[in-house]
Amino acid sequence: MILVVVEYANGKVSKSTWEMITAAQDSAKDSGRDASITALVLGSNVAAIAAEVAKAVDQVLVADLPALTQYDPELWSAAVAQIATEGEASLVLIGGSRSGREYSPRVAIKLDAPLLEDVITLKAAGETLTAQRYTYLARVTETIEAAAPIAVVTIKPGVFNPATPKAESAEQFDVDLSLPTPRLKITDKTVERTSRVGLTEAEIVVSGGRGVGSAEGFTQYVEALADQLGAAVGATRAIVDAGWRPYSEQVGQTGKTVQPKTYIAIGISGAVQHLSGMNKSKTIVAINRDAEAPIFKIADYGIVGDVTQLIPAILTELKK
Amino acid sequence: MRILTYIRQVLDAEESVHIANHAVALENSKLVMDTMDEYGVEEALRLRESGIEAEIVAVAVGPARVQDALRTALAMGADRAIHVETDIRLDAIAVSKVLSQLATQEQATLIFSGGQQADWDSHALAAATAERLQWPQVTWTSALELKGTTLTGKHDADEGSEFFTLELPAVVTTQQGLNEPRYPTLPNIMKSKKKEMRKESLDQFGVTPKLKFVTAEVQVKDRLNKILDGKDAPAAAAQLVDLLRNEARVIA
Numbered sequence: 328m329i330l331v332v333v334e335y336a337n338g339k340v341s342k343s344t345w346e347m348i349t350a351a352q353d354s355a356k357d358s359g360r361d362a363s364i365t366a367l368v369l370g371s372n373v374a375a376i377a378a379e380v381a382k383a384v385d386q387v388l389v390a391d392l393p394a395l396t397q398y399d400p401e402l403w404s405a406a407v408a409q410i411a412t413e414g415e416a417s418l419v420l421i422g423g424s425r426s427g428r429e430y431s432p433r434v435a436i437k438l439d440a441p442l443l444e445d446v447i448t449l450k451a452a453g454e455t456l457t458a459q460r461y462t463y464l465a466r467v468t469e470t471i472e473a474a475a476p477i478a479v480v481t482i483k484p485g486v487f488n489p490a491t492p493k494a495e496s497a498e499q500f501d502v503d504l505s506l507p508t509p510r511l512k513i514t515d516k517t518v519e520r521t522s523r524v525g526l527t528e529a530e531i532v533v534s535g536g537r538g539v540g541s542a543e544g545f546t547q548y549v550e551a552l553a554d555q556l557g558a559a560v561g562a563t564r565a566i567v568d569a570g571w572r573p574y575s576e577q578v579g580q581t582g583k584t585v586q587p588k589t590y591i592a593i594g595i596s597g598a599v600q601h602l603s604g605m606n607k608s609k610t611i612v613a614i615n616r617d618a619e620a621p622i623f624k625i626a627d628y629g630i631v632g633d634v635t636q637l638i639p640a641i642l643t644e645l646k647k
Numbered sequence: 648m649r650i651l652t653y654i655r656q657v658l659d660a661e662e663s664v665h666i667a668n669h670a671v672a673l674e675n676s677k678l679v680m681d682t683m684d685e686y687g688v689e690e691a692l693r694l695r696e697s698g699i700e701a702e703i704v705a706v707a708v709g710p711a712r713v714q715d716a717l718r719t720a721l722a723m724g725a726d727r728a729i730h731v732e733t734d735i736r737l738d739a740i741a742v743s744k745v746l747s748q749l750a751t752q753e754q755a756t757l758i759f760s761g762g763q764q765a766d767w768d769s770h771a772l773a774a775a776t777a778e779r780l781q782w783p784q785v786t787w788t789s790a791l792e793l794k795g796t797t798l799t800g801k802h803d804a805d806e807g808s809e810f811f812t813l814e815l816p817a818v819v820t821t822q823q824g825l826n827e828p829r830y831p832t833l834p835n836i837m838k839s840k841k842k843e844m845r846k847e848s849l850d851q852f853g854v855t856p857k858l859k860f861v862t863a864e865v866q867v868k869d870r871l872n873k874i875l876d877g878k879d880a881p882a883a884a885a886q887l888v889d890l891l892r893n894e895a896r897v898i899a
């Protein structure tokens with residue numbers, strides 16, 4: 328069986344989970360392997376999540392425990408490794424989120440399995456798995472291979488088409504886990520919530536860089552354009568470091584990777600670390616007053632000019 | 648205490664990427680210490696400068712050239728270096744077998760490693776090493792403080808950030824924003840030449856990689872590059888909106 332560890336947020340199954348289910352289906356096609364998909368839901372008060380995901384898989388395993396209220400790499404890896412072993416999984420799929428990428432290596436070590444990180448394609452043939460992934464800050468596409476009875480794979484978000492739920496629901500089972508005591512104690516959190524569509528789920532992302540001038544400039548130009556287009560907002564590291572925007576909006580090597588249909592970069596120079604988080608976007612639009620800015624090299628459309636004049640003009644035009 | 652900082656040597660971010668023989672060719676390119684690892688070296692130095700008695704050992708696995716990156720760590724202030732030499736490209740799970748054994752041999756209680764590798768884009772080394780050692784881990788730290796054996800700090804999570812506390816031993820990943828790494832000064836570069844650089848062979852670590860690297864390609868998406876002159880802002884705005892609406896059809 329293929330084990331998919333369900334990712335969810337704010338009471339809903341995340342898009343990344345539906346993408347993992349497609350990756351699981353893709354991998355099993357013509358492989359001669361057991362292609363049944365088991366979803367594993369870890370957390371506390373997750374009945375709604377389990378019911379939602381049951382519509383797209385063959386079986387749902389639920390560990391609904393107070394001990395799983397807070398994500399922890401040691402807890403999650405112990406749970407996933409135990410279920411993978413008991414269920415004799417051949418493939419364990421984990422989301423390519425920050426947490427997924429953090430605990431998946433522990434699962435691989437526990438299972439003595441290869442780890443294929445952040446894959447964008449996945450094919451199985453007998454015991455051999457072949458996958459592609461981006462390397463060199465997303466400038467290179469590499470093909471990797473592993474032959475093993477069980478493998479751990481993280482799925483790059485935003486690449487596979489999300490699976491569509493069916494009418495009937497798969498059976499759900501509660502599971503018993505023997506869990507370690509977490510050693511990383513979380514004492515406080517700063518959760519940054521936005522009323523806009525999520526950055527990694529949005530069809531259009533409008534991002535701003537230092538060229539917007541100030542935190543106020545970001546609101547005046549980037550947020551205004553995003554709201555006009557129903558888009559999510561993103562930011563460069565430079566302005567996150569400057570305190571203009573929260574870290575949760577950062578796009579790039581140390582922030583989020585996005586792959587929207589349209590990415591609009593406003594006052595962003597286009598450093599490789601930023602590009603690595605958005606260079607797979609379908610259409611890229613750039614506005615920058617420097618014609619030599621590297622962002623224009625990967626832009627489909629752009630204007631060389633001043634943000635303070637161009638964005639108000641674009642907003643006027645959009646309202647026509 | 649003893650701190651290990653894992654060092655990787657990667658292509659400078661400004662260099663372009665070339666492929667030869669199904670892999671990225673690094674000959675004749677500028678190679679540097681992975682920026683993400685510099686923050687770990689710097690943080691180890693700062694812990695020591697804050698009054699903690701610590702020996703800082705820079706560790707790398709890789710071909711002969713990797714010792715240049717280790718020298719940089721020594722010139723920044725690390726005390727000595729261990730270079731496990733191999734020409735075989737190893738994935739992070741395989742490298743963790745080496746790093747965890749070195750940590751045990753060296754009786755280290757803290758390991759720093761970069762949050763994401765600038766070449767393989769991997770996050771896995773820290774967690775895999777922690778698991779082999781049965782240590783806890785904390786990734787993507789942006790602030791750290793050590794009092795006795797208690798490590799406190801701040802790190803990035805899926806959404807927003809978290810404040811944490813942790814008892815050593817532990818593996819910690821570093822990133823931009825944690826600190827401002829120092830540049831090696833000329834006297835320190837001179838001094839570093841006399842520091843110990845121990846060579847180890849990979850053989851003794853019993854590493855059998857499970858991952859095979861098959862091919863690498865640079866796939867550049869063709870871009871339209873329709874760049875307008877924005878001197879007349881209303882005209883350029885009208886033209887761009889028209890293109891996005893009627894040519895690209897990406898906005899309503």
Ligand SMILES: Cc1cc2nc3c(=O)[nH]c(=O)nc-3n(C[C@H](O)[C@H](O)[C@H](O)COP(=O)(O)OP(=O)(O)OC[C@H]3O[C@@H](n4cnc5c(N)ncnc54)[C@H](O)[C@@H]3O)c2cc1C
Pocket residue numbers: 535536537538539562563564565566577578579580581582583593594595596597598599600601604614615616617620632633634635682683822823
């Ligand atoms: C290890 C590491 C990790 C990193 N991770 C990330 C990451 O995840 N994400 C990220 O974004 N960066 C990251 N960086 C930083 C990155 O290298 C750049 O410094 C950053 O992306 C630059 O941000 P920027 O484009 O906003 O600023 P700048 O590079 O300063 O560019 C501002 C641009 O605005 C233009 N401009 C100025 N005024 C106007 C105006 N009035 N009208 C029009 N245009 C104007 C300028 O021409 C310029 O091109 C990382 C760096 C390192 C070393």
Ligand SMILES: Nc1ncnc2c1ncn2[C@@H]1O[C@H](COP(=O)(O)O)[C@@H](O)[C@H]1O
Pocket residue numbers: 654655656657673707708709710713734735736737738739742766
């Ligand atoms: N087969 C290889 N060819 C070229 N460089 C390599 C190879 N294997 C490892 N390296 C380099 O060795 C260093 C250590 O890599 P790693 O083992 O991934 O930590 C890095 O500089 C890698 O780029």
